[in-house]
Amino acid sequence: MGSISLEYLFSVHRRLEKEYPDRNSLLVYNNPYQLIVAVSLSAQTTDAGVNRITPELFQRWPNPESLASADIKELETLIHPLGFFHQKARNLVAAAERVVGIYGGEIPREMNQLTSLPGIGRKSANVIRAHVWNLPGIIVDTHFGRVCRRLGLTLAENPEKVERELLLLVPEEMQNDFSMVVNYHGRRYCMAKKPNCRGCPLNDICPHVGVAVRLTSD
Numbered sequence: 001m002g003s004i005s006l007e008y009l010f011s012v013h014r015r016l017e018k019e020y021p022d023r024n025s026l027l028v029y030n031n032p033y034q035l036i037v038a039v040s041l042s043a044q045t046t047d048a049g050v051n052r053i054t055p056e057l058f059q060r061w062p063n064p065e066s067l068a069s070a071d072i073k074e075l076e077t078l079i080h081p082l083g084f085f086h087q088k089a090r091n092l093v094a095a096a097e098r099v100v101g102i103y104g105g106e107i108p109r110e111m112n113q114l115t116s117l118p119g120i121g122r123k124s125a126n127v128i129r130a131h132v133w134n135l136p137g138i139i140v141d142t143h144f145g146r147v148c149r150r151l152g153l154t155l156a157e158n159p160e161k162v163e164r165e166l167l168l169l170v171p172e173e174m175q176n177d178f179s180m181v182v183n184y185h186g187r188r189y190c191m192a193k194k195p196n197c198r199g200c201p202l203n204d205i206c207p208h209v210g211v212a213v214r215l216t217s218d
Ligand code: SF4
Pocket: 147, 150, 151, 189, 190, 191, 195, 196, 197, 198, 200, 201, 202, 203, 206, 207, 208, 209, 210, 212
């Protein structure tokens, strides 16, 4: 892969910004506690599914203190439709215990503190840091990685490697927004199986236009 020009990167960003003027988080939340719960629940399921469950969850357990002492069976029953409910319930309670016990009930903001919470990986930590405190970061999920590979911005498959490479490439002040629009693009046009290259606003600059399906495995 040759070196990537900033002009190319900015052009991708500009076009996607225009394509996705409304790009708020798809998860519904009102405070850092609610976001961390919603993000933790969103693994392997849809944001819409999480949004259907969380109003009741936040009503029953409105803060880390109450969640830390939640009845695990009751929590499992509520989140059952989201899948992996045993693990998710255990993670939520353990994370809440840690927030209360180590961080005095406040959601921590450092990457290593966030990723020390059960159920919170780098992607989730970056989402929380970006949305709550507007801290820069590259948020790598399956959509982001796939679109970046197709756009020739990385060859890496490993999410942490994609993150490291894009952190070097994308200017800090652009990182959160870039993560968001590329993620949207992966859902709207550049889908894993049948990307809509014909309608894609990047189809005149994307190196993988029309051949993406053969070039990627996911
Ligand atoms: S042209 Fe096709 S492969 Fe390239 S970004 Fe658009 S949808 Fe994805």
